[in-house]
Amino acid sequence: MSTPKPERFEFQAEIKQLLDIVVHSLYTEKEIFIRELVSNASDALEKFRHLALTEKEVFDEKLELEINITTDDTANTITIQDFGLGMTRDELVENLGTIAHSGSKKFLQALKEGGDQSANLIGQFGVGFYSAFMVAGQVKVYTRSWHLEGTGHCWTSDGSGAYEIEEAEGQRRGTKIVIELNDESKEFASADKVKGLLRRYSSFVPFPINLNGEKTNTIQALWLRGKSEIKDEEYTEFYKYQANAFDEPLYRLHFSADAPLAINSLVFVPSSNIESFGMGRSEPSVALYCRKVMIDAHPKDLLPEWLRFLKGVVDSEDLPLNISRETMQDRSLVEKLNRVITGRFLRFLDEEATKRSEDYLKFYGEFSVYLKEGAATDFSNKEKIAKLLRFESSLTEKGKLTSFDDYLSRMKEDQKDIFYLIGPNREALESAPYLEAFKARNLEVLFLYEAVDEFVMSNLREYKEKKLVSIDQSDVELEDTPPPSSEGALDEETTKNLCLWIRDQLGDRVAEVSGSKRLIDSPAMALNADKMMSAQMRRMMKAMHQGDDTPIKVNLEVNPRHSLIARLNEVRETNPELGTMIVEQIYDNAMISAGLLEDARTMVDRIYKILETAAGK
Ligand code: ADP
Ligand code: MG
Numbered sequence: 001m002s003t004p005k006p007e008r009f010e011f012q013a014e015i016k017q018l019l020d021i022v023v024h025s026l027y028t029e030k031e032i033f034i035r036e037l038v039s040n041a042s043d044a045l046e047k048f049r050h051l052a053l054t055e056k057e058v059f060d061e062k063l064e065l066e067i068n069i070t071t072d073d074t075a076n077t078i079t080i081q082d083f084g085l086g087m088t089r090d091e092l093v094e095n096l097g098t099i100a101h102s103g104s105k106k107f108l109q110a111l112k113e114g115g116d117q118s119a120n121l122i123g124q125f126g127v128g129f130y131s132a133f134m135v136a137g138q139v140k141v142y143t144r145s146w147h148l149e150g151t152g153h154c155w156t157s158d159g160s161g162a163y164e165i166e167e168a169e170g171q172r173r174g175t176k177i178v179i180e181l182n183d184e185s186k187e188f189a190s191a192d193k194v195k196g197l198l199r200r201y202s203s204f205v206p207f208p209i210n211l212n213g214e215k216t217n218t219i220q221a222l223w224l225r226g227k228s229e230i231k232d233e234e235y236t237e238f239y240k241y242q243a244n245a246f247d248e249p250l251y252r253l254h255f256s257a258d259a260p261l262a263i264n265s266l267v268f269v270p271s272s273n274i275e276s277f278g279m280g281r282s283e284p285s286v287a288l289y290c291r292k293v294m295i296d297a298h299p300k301d302l303l304p305e306w307l308r309f310l311k312g313v314v315d316s317e318d319l320p321l322n323i324s325r326e327t328m329q330d331r332s333l334v335e336k337l338n339r340v341i342t343g344r345f346l347r348f349l350d351e352e353a354t355k356r357s358e359d360y361l362k363f364y365g366e367f368s369v370y371l372k373e374g375a376a377t378d379f380s381n382k383e384k385i386a387k388l389l390r391f392e393s394s395l396t397e398k399g400k401l402t403s404f405d406d407y408l409s410r411m412k413e414d415q416k417d418i419f420y421l422i423g424p425n426r427e428a429l430e431s432a433p434y435l436e437a438f439k440a441r442n443l444e445v446l447f448l449y450e451a452v453d454e455f456v457m458s459n460l461r462e463y464k465e466k467k468l469v470s471i472d473q474s475d476v477e478l479e480d481t482p483p484p485s486s487e488g489a490l491d492e493e494t495t496k497n498l499c500l501w502i503r504d505q506l507g508d509r510v511a512e513v514s515g516s517k518r519l520i521d522s523p524a525m526a527l528n529a530d531k532m533m534s535a536q537m538r539r540m541m542k543a544m545h546q547g548d549d550t551p552i553k554v555n556l557e558v559n560p561r562h563s564l565i566a567r568l569n570e571v572r573e574t575n576p577e578l579g580t581m582i583v584e585q586i587y588d589n590a591m592i593s594a595g596l597l598e599d600a601r602t603m604v605d606r607i608y609k610i611l612e613t614a615a616g617k
Helices: 013-024 034-053 090-099 102-112 117-124 127-136 183-189 191-202 230-244 331-355 358-378 380-386 404-412 426-431 435-440 451-460 492-509 535-544 565-575 576-594 602-612
Strands: 007-010 065-073 077-082 136-144 151-155 162-170 174-181 210-213 251-257 261-267 285-288 292-297 313-318 417-424 447-449 466-470 510-515 524-528 556-558
Touching: 013 102, 013 127, 034 065, 034 077, 034 127, 034 174, 034 191, 034 292, 065 183, 065 191, 077 183, 090 136, 090 151, 090 162, 102 127, 102 313, 127 136, 183 191, 191 210, 191 292, 230 251, 230 261, 230 313, 251 331, 251 417, 261 331, 313 331, 313 602, 331 358, 331 380, 358 380, 380 451, 404 417, 417 451, 447 451, 451 466, 492 510, 492 565, 492 576, 524 576, 556 576, 565 576, 576 602
Parallel strands: 065 210, 285 313, 417 447, 417 466, 510 556
Antiparallel strands: 007 162, 065 077, 077 174, 136 151, 136 174, 151 162, 251 261, 261 313, 285 292, 524 556
């Protein structure tokens, strides 16, 4: 009996188009062909496992359900073999010659809609089986179906429009794909290279993968197992493997959800913040999986930017019966995943903060900058994130932190706003004149020390419907307990005239000068004149755009109950020259307290002159 001659077929038009793109794209991530072929092998094994449960007889019953990969760097080949369900001759034509059943369909669709970014699209979608032609001169598919009757076949193509099928004797059940690598892709005949790629993309494939006889995937897809059966050491081992890390994670969150999506997720917070070592901005590192196969190690939109410090895995199988990864490329699906996981993680942090506050503060010390970024930028979650922020305040001890909620619980009944003050450190804020009125009225003020706090507070604007108010603003309204009167205080009319005179002396540097109701111990204070932008913020901007010489304008409030101000009112008549010097110095001192003095040189000369006068020249 002679075996029939090889039969020649043309690829369907769509496949030709696809192959053309695949072969001609100088795609840098052509390595994904391994992921695609291993996934197909795993799918075939999975399908076989299912049908073996119901079919009475299958071909080659005793074979192990495993994937064998061999590399040959003399012949420049890589071979991927599975003992899955295999294909009949008709299935070869249908599955590999037409687009009907292929995951590549989505790719072509996206190409039609999206235009010319074919290289990007390949990485995103994979092009299934055809990705083999990115690295191949020739591909041979040896296969034998699980049906008892029939024979094996060999499918051959160089990817240029046509393929051949011929019978092949002595095939075992399943599929063996032999790739003759093209000249630009010889690296994939190296066992080390392939080992790395298997680790990257296929570590958690649920069947053993042997590379040149050695098992490569020894770590389990921990996220799919029940929490109660997993030991701490296993979690840590998994974290180190998956995140390429050497430390012990600070937190882990392992959870599953069924609605609105099937999600299995295992995320970790590392022990330290990498970005603080000056390593630059980290990439998002919670990898996206679908049924244990990695889709994307650094998916951009899976989580909000500010959660880029998280490590781990999110796995979703939205369509339980269809073994295909198409569904993962759906945008709305990724958005849903984002919402669920972010919400769950925020709830987790909130619980930790309440139940184990000591540990939470350790986390906070390391990662607060991300929370702050989130509070300022993640519009849909900002209140939940703000709840997690911690600050020192005028009522806490140095080094002890409090939350917005604690602040609210201590707030006076008629207090409408949450007060805060930003400055370099606690000492500077405590000695600043702004605090006097708040101290006297026993109003709590949050102390903020970081450059980003300005940005956070102005974006956050309120918490639980209480406005966030910086107490260096001019228009802070206090419940009006009348200020303590003191003997020798200037009356209203005199104060007004004095203020006009001061305004003339200071010119451009001030917007308004007025008598203060809130000052107690200090003669004057500088307040932020521009409601839209705080003075600190403007100073930061100025530092960035050097050469912009517009002075920082402030409102100056003077304290009519302070003896220096009363004396000043006399001196401006009796010794106007000294009066002017005193005003200048009061202004500079107020600017120093506000952290706004730009140049102290002129001040030194002036102080000497004032001292001379004091010493009785
Ligand atoms: P997808 O896997 O998304 O369906 P592919 O282009 O990767 O698309 O594969 C096309 C089809 O070829 C598969 O649906 C499957 O029917 C068949 N196939 C590919 N590889 C194998 C294999 N190793 N064993 C059995 N069938 C396979
Ligand atoms: Mg596939």
